[in-house]
Amino acid sequence: MIEYDYAVEVHDLTVAYDKKPVLREVSLKFPKGKLIAVVGPNGAGKTTLIKAMLNLIKPVSGLVIFKDSEGAGLKNKIAYVPQSGSVDWDFPATVLDVVIMGRYGHLGWFKRPGKAEKNMALETLHKVGMQGYASRQISQLSGGQQQRVFLARALIQQADIYFMDEPFKGVDAQTEKSIVALLKELKGQRKTVIVVHHDLQTVSDYFDWVAMLNMQVVANGLVEEVFNEENLGQAYGGKGLLLKGAV
Secondary structure (H helix, E strand, O other): OOOOOEEEEEEEEEEEEOOEEEEEEEEEEEEOOOEEEEEOOOOOOHHHHHHHHOOOOOOOEEEEEEOOOOHHHHHHOEEEEOOHHHOOOOOOOEHHHHHHHHHHHHHOOOOOOOHHHHHHHHHHHHHOOOHHHOOOEHHHOOHHHHHHHHHHHHHOOOOOEEEEEOOOOOOOHHHHHHHHHHHHHHHHOOOEEEEEOOOHHHHHHHOOEEEEEOOOEEEEEEHHHHOOHHHHHHHHOOOOOOOOOOO
16 A cells, blocks of 8 residues: 655544534545545535635634644645636736736735745746736626636745636636646646546546545545546535546
8 A cells, every 4th residue: 555645634623514414524635736626516615624724714613734834834835726706807917917816825924025026926827827917906807817817816825735616617628638747747847736627527637645525534545546436426425426537
């Protein structure tokens, strides 16, 4: 049995909204340097899981451990790309401003971003194909363009662990292909990327590891070992699963 170097561990995590459980005693381990999909039906608790792991919502019980990351330095080691629909896009900021925000944790309270941060932001925008939009107001972009800007803001943090909540939602096929290439580049740098994902047909193509949820853990492991008909049937109730080469 292979022993993995785990980047993050979740132990007995329970989360409830208005006393109604959304996650029940979830325990997971995510290995370092992998592209990880979190899948499950609507209402399974996928977004809740990553928000609880990031301490954006308070669990009823449980523990999340980020390995090799402690104290004040932890915030600079983790980057988060939220769902585009969960962001208030009316705040007055340009695309360049939003990306530079990703460097604030490294700059500290008193140092303002300068030329180096601006150049880094422009290079990162080029990576996501948004270099021509640097001076555009973020509210003027399409949903897919906004998603790419928030991806750039995460990339510029140069984190060790990236959390992404449905980064392919609302983007076209070419943008999705570009994002996948960036994720694989992060993997090549031994970064850990945890993605809430809904398209079961692309799991085998995009990811190494998969966690299946339906309020509880159904399966967690290498895609080739756990992404199968039996586990998918448990997670989704066996409803019309169309998988390319997976079942």
